[in-house]
Amino acid sequence: MKYRSEFLRSTALTLSALALALAVVTGCGGGVEATPTTPPTTPPVTPPTQAIATYGNTVLPGRLLVNAPDGTNARLMDLTTGRQQALPGSSDAAEDRWQANANGTLLVRWADRSGASAYPLAVFGATDLAPKVSPASISGVLGAADLRLSPDGKWLMAQYGDNFQVQRRLTIFDASTLEIQKRGSRLDDATVIGEPQAWLPDGRYVYLVANELWVSSPTSADSQLLARLPLPENSVFEGGGYVAGHSSLAVSPDGTRIAFTWELKRKNDFDTHVFVANIDGTGLRQLTAVADADSALRYSFDSPTWSPDGKWVAFVLYMNGAVVAPVWPDEPFGGARVVGTTGCDANPVYVLPASASAPTAIAWPSINRDIALKVKASSGDSGQWVSTCSNVRWIP
Known part of the structure; x- marks a missing residue:
């Protein structure tokens, strides 16, 4: 299992000689009865599944698409009821990775099969999980970078390199032909x-270059500067300056706001x-902070994603490198953590x-x-705190 801190730095994604045909889907009554002389027999009623307070x-x-909460299988977690649903895995994949298109109608699954020469890819409806196309085979070496579908499903965006030695570049693919x-x-x-690119609702996309936000479209050869964010310098070298490519970016459902990550020096x-x-x-605000300024640990709040109503931002605190086990609070319903592979329980959402x-x-x-x-737990009446080794995506 590759932790996110590792696979973000495994900058390899090769998509060559691909063929993918993406089909976008895009009592009446009245009167008064007399009181019976004997109580009527009431048929048994199965009580509905009760929702739990998920937050x-x-x-x-909405629902949270959680990659690798147990190290392998992804799940959709309904944040209104607390119920979770396992997503269909590849038959022979070491690890499946999932993403949703920008409006949450389609899910894309690709399999990371270490050492293999081809990787199966499939598209599903985000509501019924029905396959939309037959799985295609991705040739070459597929790394851990996100594959992001445009809202209309026409384009696929990724940081892409031809092989392990070639630098990743922002690339737009035709989703019907790749x-x-x-x-x-x-x-x-x-x-x-990181993943410093994201789709806008209108089919354009934005990306962060250091503290600058740029916008372009699949059919335009140019980019335009949208904003220069007043962020502190994030270079690790003496003399300061800005470093590009280390941020992850998400756009709000209405396209008016961004959530992103930024590195801040502490000690x-x-x-x-x-x-x-x-x-x-405008309106730049920092959402997270480290409670103990003297802590020797490195905190990584990452994988930001917007709620469908635009009121909330979810993210993961990746603490894979911590040597201290997390202390999960008890809850009346059980409160067991979502955990399978060692380390996945270290990263709360x-x-x-x-x-x-x-x-x-x-x-x-x-x-x-x-x-x-x-x-809720996958079975039984107990509950689970959500954690993951990978990323999350909030969809309707």
């Missing part, structure tokens, strides 16, 4: 270890934090309001029950 004492909208439509961006000289290392801003660069005026200080190894997510 504090309340629930949240032929390269466009390759290159202002990130070409950067070592990309002798850099933590990764989640920020939000308007698409024009948190949710914060996008409108928060100040950063929320988050400690380790204790888990903050007020902002952590919990769902």
